[in-house]
Amino acid sequence: MTDLAVHFEGVGKKYRHFTLDDIHLELPTGSIMGFIGPNGAGKSTTIRILMGLVHQDRGSVRVLGHAMPKDQALAKQQIGFVSEDLRLYKTATLAWHMGFIRSIYPTWDQAYAEQLLRRFDLKAEQRIKGISHGQRVKAALLLVLARRPRLLVLDEPTTGLDPVARQEVLGELMEVLADDERTILFSSHNTLDVEQISDQITFIDQGRIIDTGDKEGFLDRWRRIRLDVPAEVAPPVLPGVMKAGGSGRLPVVTTNRFEPAMAAAYQHAGVTVLAVEPMTLEEIFVANVHWRREGGIS
């Protein structure tokens, strides 16, 4: 049985205008999951439930072997959480925050913290209210990384960062990934960021998980096929074709179950395959969301 760092089973949470519905989520230890969804899809609610900050109405959540929210204090010893919703004390310095966190977590690595200070170009004596948004995110990341948590939960950490700061943050995360025991859940609506660091992908939309799997699997399975269909030919309906667009003679079909045999089947039916194009994670995500909203089922 795979060792799971995070395990959601049938989790639901109902608000007046939003429902998180029947969430099943498995994050194996040592993996990096990109958690992708549009704004308001339920990413942050799912993560808050994972952290014990919001209690689920139904279903069970286990994080690093601890039942949530009941054993949240134990679980949070080993979780590092950075979120857009989280702020440090603006009247205190970063040095104060470092001392505060060090006093709580015995795993605090001071040498690594100082290394991160230099790498992120942060000044420990500077007050939080005097630093930029990018520096605040880096400061929060420093406070989390220097604890060396077993599970890193990052809720939209790169939102609002300039390209340089974003690359610095992502670069540091890449380095952290060198540790095989570290597990990361990275939520974002920026698929480019997620694509860079994740090996697992989960899509969420309208409070439901719509697809999950390993990143390479997604990139291998999804294709856009450009066809040339003569007037007298009816293109065959092949399994796995999710969407047909484009003009009448030159349709473009999208599939989530591409096999080379598909191209052969089109050609056999008298349809010319002009191109078989790989799709980016963003294109896969958008196509997946639209397909599910139109009632598509895997």
Next chain:
Amino acid sequence: MNHAMVQRLIYKDWYFNRFAITAYVAAGLLSLVALALGGEAGFYAGSILLITVLVAVGAHMAMIAVTERRDQTLAFVMTLPISTLEYTTAKIVGNLMIFFAAWTTLLVGTVAVIAGRQALPDGLIPFAIVVLFQLFAGYCLMLSVALVSESQGWTIGALVLGNLLLNGVIFAVSNAPGVGANMKSDSIVWSQPIVGVLWAEVAAILFLLGLTFYLQTRKTDFL
């Protein structure tokens, strides 16, 4: 219960409010000086300043719970290895300690000033204690509402209600049979109305604190 963690959170609140606490204690001591040295004007000025300081320190401390959510530092605190109960304990105990330090100083000071000044009859002491306990109860109401609702509006509402109740208690107790005359006497008299109101205030304080713990442990959303 992780006592070390609770202590750290209390220390954190004290650290962030150290200047405000110092200022309130200084203002409280100033009110005692006015009570001790001033004439009739000093007595009234000192009394008003004393009540104002206690209301202000209570409101200030209660609002910290509200601003933690507004400033999004509550998320930072709640991601630390603490449970809901530990957070609530730290907030209530930390807040109570700060208020209690100021309140006790002023309680002792007030009693000492009344007992020490010839111009002030000792019969005022039970009445002063009732007023100070009412301020404590009003503070507990505000703290309870602030923690449970995390709303500035509701907390201000609780502040207004607490002040109305304070004035109501002052009016009711000073006009209760026999109390007015006792206040002007040189001996301390624990009359039935005074003792009854004091017990009611203590019960209200305990009820509000217990209710806050109960409601906080049932809370399901901390962000």
